[in-house]
Amino acid sequence: MKIPILLLSFVLAFLSLLYELLIAQTMGFLTANAAAWYGITIGVFIGSMGIGAACVGVFPYQRDARGSLAVVESLLAFIGGAAVLLLYQAHALALFLEGNEQVALGKLVFFFSGIVTAAAVGLLTGFEVPILLEMGRSDPARRISAEKVLAADYIGALTAGCLFPLVLLPHLGLLRIGAGAAVVTGFVALGLAQRSKEEDRPLFLTVGFLLLAAFSLIFVLGSRIETAQAKGYYFSGSASWTPQAGSVSLGSGRVHRDRSPYQVIDRVDFPGGQDPDLAEMVRSYLLRPDQQHALSGWGLFLNGDFQFSADTEALYHEVFAHVPLAASGLSPRRVLVLGGGDGLLVRELLKVPSVEEVVLVDIDPVVVSLFRKDPVLRALNRDALGDPRVRVIVGDAYDFVRRNHEKYDAVYLDFPAPSDYDQSKLYSQEFYTFLKDRLGPQGVVALGVPGLFPVNDEAWGGREMSLWSDYAAPLRAGGFVRLVPFFSRLEEDNAQALAVMRRLYKGAEGMVRRDVSPDGREVRAVEIRGEENVAREMLKEHVRKMTAGFILAVPDDRVLPLEEGRLRTEGLDVLDQRRFLLSLKAGEGFDEGAGRVNSVFRPVIAGKEGVLEIRSPY
Structure with missing residues (x-):
């Protein structure tokens, strides 16, 4: 009897923590501020465990400890196993409500669902240990101490915490982990039910078998259901799956x-x-x-x-690659690209005649493999990753820059937005300090800056809504003396583009443009009337959608040619000399970038999105 109870304590703790990690991971994925909601979810779970332990008396567990635990595990299997499905459906409903201008209701539905689900799992988990202790006390001759039950519980939680990120999540995905855990929990509930009081046994067994059947089916169909959830995330309307695996x-x-x-x-x-x-x-x-x-x-x-979109990525990557070189007058031989495993930035750099070698460092081997082998993706990057001038290294960019001692004429940083504290190290003072040491005598750094936008456009909200100081401060602290912001920018007087807008918005009587106030707290409605004005305003709006921010960082105060630089347009699809000048002009009006310095030891750049913001794909 002693060993099964300790084993049971280990297994139940393992499963309960799996459910909570699933909820935390899902909330982190579906909210704009992943760091905050991961912590909030874990906190709600632990607090609810305490409440559950205090309120365990709602079960007459002294009368039938095994039957009481069978009820707890059945409920836990149902709620924990279905948590991912529930949260995705709540998220889809929230996005639908937001699209129908019911933003507050959408947020209430989603965040309430997440908190209640985490609290329910925590509450049920809190019931487990007191009931296990009662089971251990039921045989006075072989009584099990609370210390040993708790030790088994903690070891089970530790095992789940290690296996979840290292083994389960990469290979199974959230939905199948939840379904698999529910199946195991269902087996535990069945085993307990078989030794419960005889009058309750048929009901417990029936519920247990139903749970096993339902979640076994979800586990088998997990990849298709998960992809259908992704379809609901990216598309409006109902999702349906076809027999082709993975689509x-x-x-x-x-x-x-x-x-x-x-x-x-x-x-x-x-x-x-x-x-x-x-x-x-x-x-x-x-x-x-x-x-x-x-x-x-x-x-x-x-x-x-x-x-990126295949329709619009050319402007982004052409501006990113070529504007820094023209603005600095640089003709690099050796180029380092950190991030950008899709090879699109590398594609552009290979168009520069002086480039002899491009070293690409990306942490994700799957992204690199896809863009090396998939025919469609290779066509998009023009097989850049297979070019003999390109050396691909799969590894962590921060670690590479810290340990590598080679020198490069230009370094490009193509990282995602720093949505968590791990990514924020790639925008830190320490990282930029290491990076400065990797530059040759006339070397420069160019980085994509998610969330940076022009400060001289009222529709963006002005200077205070830009993230300039967040990015500029650590660059300056890392030793970069001169910072030049620039943007992917198209002209708004293009006759062909305006003709497209006139055709698309023919007959439009008017529209309302919503401008963000400088403090970001208000939205000002600006009415646009007349077919021609609507067409021109929509062209401006589409040009804004194409606008992305970058920074050219120079480690000294050398004189740069900037607007006097000459752009080499051979092989370019969108960027020409006029748009090169527009990209630099859009960067005017920024200050020196005084602000808090993001550091590895004091990350301040991650998690700046509002806590009550729901993630959408765009």
């Missing part, structure tokens, strides 16, 4: 999901294109009509966050 169809739309130890990688094929109006407008900006490719209509998302 879900809605018309011509498809989600292709891959998973790595670091992130979920979704390639989303949008019916008619992700933003057909924007895609058509972008085509009107192409330098030559024959430059259109057949890869339009799909986008890449990492952990649910938009990375």
Whole structure:
């Protein structure tokens, strides 16, 4: 009897913590502030455990400890196993309500669902140890001490905490982990039910078998159901799955999901294109009509966050690669790219005649493999990762810069937004200090800056809404003397683009533009009337959608050519000399960037999104 109770304590703690980690991971994935909600969810769980332990008397567990524990485990299997499904459905409903201007109700539905689910799992978990102790006391001759039961409980929790991120999550995914845990919990409930009081046994066994059947089916169909959830995340309307493994169809739309130890990688094929109006407008900006490719209509998302669209990525990557070189007058031979495992930035750098070697360092081997081997993705990056001038290193960028002692003429940082504290180290003073030592005598650094936008455009909210100081302060603290912001920017007087807008918005009587106030707390409605004015305003809006921020960082006070620099346009699809000048002009008006310095030891750049903000893919 002694060993089974200790083993039971270990198994139940293992399963309970798995459920809580599932809820925390899902909340972190579906909220804008992942760091905050991961912590909040764990806190709610632990607090509810205490409440559960205090309120365990609601069960007459002294009369039938095994029957009481069977009830607890059945409830836990149902709630914990279905938690991921429930939270995804609540998130989809919240996005639907937000789209119908019921933002507050949408947030209430989603966050209430998350907190209640975490609290319910914690409450039920709190019931377990007192009931286990009662089971141990039921045989006075072989009484088990509370210390040993608690020790087994803690070891089970430790095991779950280690296996969840290292083994289970990369190989199974959230939904199948939850279903698998529910199946094991169901078996435990059945075993307890068989030794419960005879009058309760038939009900317990029936419920246990139903739970086993339901969650076994979810486990088997887990990958398809999970992809259907992704379909609901990216598309409006109902999702339906087709027999092809790993893909879900809605018309011509498809989600292709891959998973790595670091992130979920979704390639989303949008019916008619992700933003057909924007895609058509972008085509009107192409330098030559024959430059259109057949890869339009799909986008890449990492952990649910938009990375790029095949329709619009050319402007972003051309500006990122070529503007820093023209503005600094640099003709690099050796280039280091940190991040950017898709090879699109590398594609652009290989167009520079002076480049002899590009070293690409990316932490995710799955992303690199996809863009090396998938025919569609290779066509997009023009097989850049297979070029003999490119050396690919799979590893952590921070560790590489800290340990590597080679010198480079230019370094490009192509990282995602710092949404958690681990990513924030790539925007830290320490990282930039190491990076400065990797530069050659005339070397420069160019980095993509998520959330940076021009301060001279009222629709963006002005200087106070820009994240300039968050990025500039650690760069300066890391030893970079001169910082030049620039943006991917298109002209708003393009005749062809305006003709597209006139056709798309023909007959429009008016519209309302919503400008953000400088403090970010208010939205000012600006009414636009007349068909021509609507067309011009929508062109401006689409140009804003294409605007992304970058920083050219120089470690000394050398004189840069900037606007006098000459852009090499050979092989470029969108960027020309005029747009090069626009990209620099859009960066005017920024101050010196005084602000709090993001550090590895004091991360301040991550988690700046509001706690009550729901993540959307765009």
